[in-house]
Amino acid sequence: xxxxxxxxxxxxxxxxxxxxxxxxxxxxxxxxxxxxxxxxxxxxxxxxxxxxxxxxxxxxxxxxxxxxxxxxxxxxxxxx
Amino acid sequence: xxxxxxxxxxxxxxxxxxxxxxxxxxxxxxxxxxxxxxxxxxxxxxxxxxxxxxxxxxxxxxxxxxxxxxxxxxxxxxxxxxxxxxxxxxxxxxxxxxxxxxxxxxxxxxxxxxxxxxxxxxxxxxxxxxxxxxxxxxxxxxxxxxxxxxxxxxxxxxxxxxxxxxxxxxxxxxxxxxxxxxxxxxxxxxxxxxxxxxxxxxxxxxxxxxxxxxxxxxxxxxxxxxxxxxxxxxxxxxxxxxxxxxxxxxxxxxxxxxxxxxxxxxxxxxxxxxxxxxxxxxxxxxxxxxxxxxxxxxxxxxxxxxxxxxxxxxxxxxxxxxxxxxxxxxxxxxxxxxxxxxxxxxxxxxxxxxxxxxxxxxxxxxxxxxxxxxxxxxxxxxxxxxxxxxxxxxxxxxxxxxxxxxxxxxxxxxxxxxxxxxxxxxxxxxxxxxxxxxxxxxxxxxxxxxxxxxxxxxxxxxxxxxxxxxx
Numbered sequence: 001x002x003x004x005x006x007x008x009x010x011x012x013x014x015x016x017x018x019x020x021x022x023x024x025x026x027x028x029x030x031x032x033x034x035x036x037x038x039x040x041x042x043x044x045x046x047x048x049x050x051x052x053x054x055x056x057x058x059x060x061x062x063x064x065x066x067x068x069x070x071x072x073x074x075x076x077x078x079x080x
Numbered sequence: 081x082x083x084x085x086x087x088x089x090x091x092x093x094x095x096x097x098x099x100x101x102x103x104x105x106x107x108x109x110x111x112x113x114x115x116x117x118x119x120x121x122x123x124x125x126x127x128x129x130x131x132x133x134x135x136x137x138x139x140x141x142x143x144x145x146x147x148x149x150x151x152x153x154x155x156x157x158x159x160x161x162x163x164x165x166x167x168x169x170x171x172x173x174x175x176x177x178x179x180x181x182x183x184x185x186x187x188x189x190x191x192x193x194x195x196x197x198x199x200x201x202x203x204x205x206x207x208x209x210x211x212x213x214x215x216x217x218x219x220x221x222x223x224x225x226x227x228x229x230x231x232x233x234x235x236x237x238x239x240x241x242x243x244x245x246x247x248x249x250x251x252x253x254x255x256x257x258x259x260x261x262x263x264x265x266x267x268x269x270x271x272x273x274x275x276x277x278x279x280x281x282x283x284x285x286x287x288x289x290x291x292x293x294x295x296x297x298x299x300x301x302x303x304x305x306x307x308x309x310x311x312x313x314x315x316x317x318x319x320x321x322x323x324x325x326x327x328x329x330x331x332x333x334x335x336x337x338x339x340x341x342x343x344x345x346x347x348x349x350x351x352x353x354x355x356x357x358x359x360x361x362x363x364x365x366x367x368x369x370x371x372x373x374x375x376x377x378x379x380x381x382x383x384x385x386x387x388x389x390x391x392x393x394x395x396x397x398x399x400x401x402x403x404x405x406x407x408x409x410x411x412x413x414x415x416x417x418x419x420x421x422x423x424x425x426x427x428x429x430x431x432x433x434x435x436x437x438x439x440x441x442x443x444x445x446x447x448x449x450x451x452x453x454x455x456x457x458x459x460x461x462x463x464x465x466x467x468x469x470x471x472x473x474x475x476x477x478x479x480x481x482x483x484x485x486x487x488x489x490x491x492x493x494x495x496x497x498x499x500x501x502x503x504x505x506x507x508x509x510x511x512x513x514x515x516x517x518x519x520x521x522x523x524x525x526x527x528x529x530x531x532x533x534x535x536x537x538x539x540x541x542x543x544x545x546x547x548x549x550x551x
Contacts, residue, residue: 016522027288035286036467036521039313055317059290 003049004080007071010044011064025064051076082145083214083233084240087113090277093251098134099283099295102194106277112138112193117146119191119198123209124148124172125430127165129155130262131177132282135196137270139175140261144236149209149430151216151228152262155180158517168226169216169427170205173198207427212434216424217264219363225475229264229363230421230432239366239418240271242388246371247329247357253278254326256301258287258310263469265305265333268367287313293322300326307334307468309495311341320348333359333368334468335494336456339382346377360384360456363470364440366418369393370454383453391416393454395446403447409457412446415439462543465494466524473497473543476514483513489533490525491543497525500546504529 001009011022015032027033033041042058045051049071053061057070071078087095091107104112116139120126126143128150130136136155143150151169153162155177166174174184181189181197191198214233218225243249255273257280259266273280281299285292287310295301304327306314311332330345337345342358349356356377360370370393372385387393395403395410403410415438422435445458462473473490476499480488484506492498497520501510511527514520534542534549 014523031515031519032522034521035288035313036309036523038288039316040521040523042316055322056290058317059288059293 003078006048007045007068007078007080010041010048014041014044022064027062029063045071049076049078051078082113082141083147084145084237084271085141085274087141087145087274090251093277094279095274095277096134096137097254097279097281097299099281099285099291102134104134104138109138109141113142113145116142116191116193116198117148120148120173125151125169125207125209126173126175127151127153127169127171128262129153129157129162129174129176129180130260131155132257132261132266132284133177133195134282135177135194136175136261137280137282138194139196140267140270141274143175144215144233149213149215150175152267153218154260154262156519158519159183161517165226166201166203169228169424169430170203170207171201172203172206173200175199205427208431210421210431210433213421213430216430217262217267217363219423219470219472225472226425228424230424230430231366232421232434235366235418235420236271238390238416239268239368239388240275242390242416242418243268243272243368244275245389246373247272247331249273249276249278251277253302253328254281254300255303255305256281256292256296256299257283258304258306259334259468263334264363264367265307265361265468268361269305271367287317296324297326302326303329303331305331305333307465308332308337308341309467311337311345315341315344320344327354329355329357329374331357331359333361335465336384342381343378346381349374350378358384360454362440362442364420364436364442365414365416366420368418369414369416369440369442372453376453380449380451380453383449383455385453387414388416388418391418393446393448395448396441406450407447409445409447411460412442412444412454412456413439414442464492464497466497466520467495471497471518471520476518479517480510480513484510486510487533489541489543489546491547492525495524498547499525499527500530500533501527502530502533 061067087106087110095106095109096104178195178197187199190200212232215231216228261267345356355374357374358372361368370385392415394413397403397410419436419438419440443461444456446454446456448454464471476490477488486503488501490499507527507529534545
């Protein structure tokens with residue numbers, strides 16, 4: 001699986017949604033992405049890439065696109 | 081002087097600080113509350129659609145302090161559930177966030193303050209209110225059951241005094257909201273802190289949001305409360321590494337925290353000179369019944385502590401006799417002035433008096449150790465705590481059956497509900513329906529399709545067999 005596929009799968013598993021719903025998806029944009037869903041998502045993403053996100057990055061992870069930006073940072077080194 | 085608080089006594093102090101920057105002194109709170117109550121002018125029932133904002137707290141203060149009876153519900157309550165509650169209780173007024181007012185077409189705007197609007201419902205039925213009835217609050221936030229807990233003025237005041245005493249609250253406290261005020265735990269924080277003239281920090285932002293922590297630091301919050309799930313989130317956020325010098329006390333209630341997290345947060349508190357206070361309670365006891373003194377937090381891991389000041393615990397064993405030996409399970413019975421009047425399930429019940437007389441059978445199975453510290457080890461009743469909210473499992477089954485005319489049996493563990501159905505075709509619609517009506521996050525439950533729901537000879541569902549077989 002490519003990194004993008006893994007990333008997408010984390011969202012789809014955390015929120016039980018389909019791929020076509022991912023672009024532009026934001027925190028509180030769907031009912032599943034509330035604070036509980038956020039924890040779920042972070043856990044999925046951390047598992048998928050075997051990383052530990054910083055507190056600030058967990059809080060900044062506010063959209064599908066922003067998440068990619070965060071993971072691309074040097075300390076996580078995920079390339080899309 | 082009001083029925084609960086003497087706000088004037090604290091008049092120079094700040095009472096409320098909202099995330100928007102808006103603040104209110106006790107003096108203003110007192111006069112604003114008076115103005116709102118005067119507009120209503122008589123004892124009656126008001127539905128208060130709550131959120132953590134000044135307008136919402138102002139409404140609550142005005143109502144309870146001036147003999148008007150609020151029904152505390154969430155401003156996010158699903159519409160059909162709210163409509164059902166309104167039909168059942170027929171309030172004279174609603175107190176709602178301004179932008180929600182349009183939804184109540186045909187109701188006249190009677191007053192407006194701090195982004196909240198008072199609407200006169202025009203409902204014709206007026207149910208008589210028992211003279212000591214102070215407020216009504218739900219036992220489970222999410223299923224919209226018409227069952228409400230009837231709390232008296234004495235209940236609210238007595239519990240607030242007791243909490244202020246065991247947490248040693250004073251007017252230098254600044255609790256930050258992490259819980260809704262239509263939830264007894266959240267409301268008890270307001271009640272106990274108004275008593276001592278402290279300032280409440282009000283925010284609708286959650287722990288997962290930077291704005292919450294910015295507000296926390298800027299306003300130097302001294303305490304917050306959390307349900308077990310809150311502590312899981314905090315753990316995930318590496319809370320123990322955050323620098324929060326203003327923080328003095330973390331309280332925990334709304335279900336049993338895992339021993340691992342109890343240990344972790346108790347240890348964190350010990351190292352940083354803060355207090356971690358595990359508490360035990362229920363809406364039927366106004367809010368609190370037990371607490372673990374913070375100096376015992378590490379030593380008595382897994383315990384919910386001892387009775388609050390003014391309360392007592394008794395355990396009743398299976399033989400109906402009082403348990404007197406340590407580490408012997410029994411049903412926990414609580415005695416205290418904060419034991420509420422009883423339930424209301426329909427409008428006519430609002431006239432009922434005290435049905436409990438200070439004694440509450442909690443439905444929890446507990447035991448105590450040699451030092452008299454209590455441990456909750458099980459539950460007699462069919463409910464789960466999901467993210468701190470009580471979810472009545474029979475109610476879930478009933479909602480599904482009512483909507484789809486199919487068999488459903490729900491069970492599970494706290495924060496993990498499992499709903500069993502026998503019709504594959506309905507699995508997804510059941511899932512969507514439960515999310516929609518209860519507003520539960522899909523991560524909180526699973527829908528599992530099985531051939532047949534196991535029952536005993538008399539037709540009772542065997543929930544324990546279900547759980548054992550499928551999880």
